[in-house]
Amino acid sequence: MDEIPIEQIIRSRRRSISLVITPDGHLIVRAPLKAPAALINKFVNEKSGWIKKKIGEIRQRPAATEHRYEEGETFFYLGRAYPLHIVESGKNPIERTDRLCVCRTLIPDIKHRLKCWYVQEAQREIHARCMWFSMTTGYTPKSIRISDARRRWGSCTSTGGINFSWRLIQAPLEIVDYVIVHELVHLKQHDHSKKFWSKVKEIMPDYERRREWLRENERLLRI
Numbered sequence: 315m316d317e318i319p320i321e322q323i324i325r326s327r328r329r330s331i332s333l334v335i336t337p338d339g340h341l342i343v344r345a346p347l348k349a350p351a352a353l354i355n356k357f358v359n360e361k362s363g364w365i366k367k368k369i370g371e372i373r374q375r376p377a378a379t380e381h382r383y384e385e386g387e388t389f390f391y392l393g394r395a396y397p398l399h400i401v402e403s404g405k406n407p408i409e410r411t412d413r414l415c416v417c418r419t420l421i422p423d424i425k426h427r428l429k430c431w432y433v434q435e436a437q438r439e440i441h442a443r444c445m446w447f448s449m450t451t452g453y454t455p456k457s458i459r460i461s462d463a464r465r466r467w468g469s470c471t472s473t474g475g476i477n478f479s480w481r482l483i484q485a486p487l488e489i490v491d492y493v494i495v496h497e498l499v500h501l502k503q504h505d506h507s508k509k510f511w512s513k514v515k516e517i518m519p520d521y522e523r524r525r526e527w528l529r530e531n532e533r534l535l536r537i
């Protein structure tokens with residue numbers, strides 16, 4: 315029988331063993347402090363069918379491809395695909411119409427300039443959505459910042475601020491909204507307990523569907 319490699323064993327004061335498959339398809343085992351290695355291996359072997367199925371599913375998910383910044387290449391903004399279009403001149407150096415129009419003069423620095431554009435759009439859009447949800451739910455962050463995080467779409471700080479990765483602005487608005495609500499609820503509920511999820515559900519009854527979308531498509535957003 316072929317062994318399944320365990321990437322990491324996280325021991326804590328828990329009673330049972332559980333398995334986590336990371337978004338890039340690695341196996342992490344959570345185990346009680348004193349669980350013997352033999353017991354952990356036996357547990358992993360018993361679940362090998364499930365583990366292989368999960369890892370297989372992850373490998374089949376779409377992966378982000380490196381941008382080449384060529385005419386016609388697809389860029390995502392709020393869930394819509396925009397082909398890149400190089401223009402000779404324009405009102406703004408970068409403009410979103412039905413295409414993502416970029417002035418030819420930006421080409422030497424296009425990767426950086428497009429990232430700056432995404433950051434700026436994320437700042438405006440995510441800030442506005444966040445303020446709206448804050449007003450309607452009563453969860454008020456001390457600050458809202460846009461980060462360069464590649465793996466975490468949102469996070470909250472110990473001082474009551476929240477951060478969102480600029481990469482999130484590539485996702486559909488309903489997914490952006492879900493990440494915002496998730497982080498706002500964390501301001502008062504710091505864990506992922508039942509209580510946390512029931513608060514999220516109160517604000518967003520269909521959050522599970524949105525969460526699932528993010529799980530399946532997050533690799534696309536990691537440009």
Ligand SMILES: [Zn+2]
Nearest residue numbers: 496500505506
């Ligand atoms: Zn969370």
